Amino acid sequence: MNFTTWMLVLFCGLTLAQNDVNETEISGETKLSFPEMSLLLLELGAVKAKLEAVETKLKETESQVLVLNEKGKSLETKLEGTESQVLVLNEKDKSLETKLKETESQVLVLQDKEATKVVFSAGIGGSVNIGPFTTPKTLAYTTVITSLGNAYNQHTGIFVAPVRGIYYFSFFYHAGGGYSVTLRLMKNNQIVLESTDYKTSHDAADNGGNAGLVELQQRDQVYVQLYANTHVWGNIHTTTFSGFLLHKV
Ligand SMILES: [Ca+2]
Known part of the structure; x- marks a missing residue:
């Protein structure tokens, strides 16, 4: 029996009890016996315990979600840092490539000059x-x-x-x-x-x-x-x- 059903039973029981009071007042008769009330209270206690357990698990889950969010942010920060480093390395690579081409051109010019010294x-x-x-x-x-x-x-x-x-x-x-x-x-x-x-x-x-x-x-x-x-x-x-x-x- 789930929580909603239990709440329905409780509501019906209270309504019946109210009616019973009225009826008792009117007729002097009791519809819900003591053992039945005791059983109902025990079941309510069990429902409460289950609700508390669910609440505890929910809090734990929330804590885990927070931890995961923090880890996610940390990883995102590291990723951004790595991307920046990659960009810097790419720029350095381009700079070196440009210098290499300039050097190659200078070598060709020198070789050409040397070839013309005849x-x-x-x-x-x-x-x-x-x-x-x-x-x-x-x-x-x-x-x-x-x-x-x-x-x-x-x-x-x-x-x-x-x-x-x-x-x-x-x-x-x-x-x-x-x-x-x-x-x-x-x-x-x-x-x-x-x-x-x-x-x-x-x-x-x-x-x-x-x-x-x-x-x-x-x-x-x-x-x-x-x-x-x-x-x-x-x-x-x-x-x-x-x-x-x-x-x-
Ligand atoms: Ca001569």
Whole structure:
């Protein structure tokens, strides 16, 4: 029997008791006996105890809800803190990424500048005749005066273009007078420039040379060739080969 039923029974009992009083007053008869009243009171006591138990449990539940709410708020605060830290880390990450890109750009600029430092000048010496030879010969200007960019090889006499660009080359020589001279500036296997001196009996101290701008592709080779059956006087101060990169294209 639930609480509502019990309350209904109680209400009915009291109503009946009131009626009984009236009836008792009127007729002198009692409808609810003492054992029945005692039983009713016991049952009421039991209901009260159950209500108190329910109330206690309700208070406990309320306390637990409060504790859980506090824990929830604490977790929410921690979550917000973590989110803030993540945002800070993201900003730092972006900042580092930006710096890295800037550094990469600077490295590329430096590499480009380094690639454009292409300069060399070298002489061929010994103060003796070089040649004549029966076949064309590439002259190795072994005494390096200056060299940047590591494009000229003094052991072979060959310049290798590190980048595509416009290059300036010059070659000068002392003729000596004993033989004719024909020197050619060669690009790969093609003649680009030439300079010639002829043997004469009264003209023994000629100097000659040539210079020009040449467009080269990367890895093109440039060198000075002594034509067959001619010679040149070897002197590092007069017989030279020079070049530099004017600009890239
Ligand atoms: Ca001459």
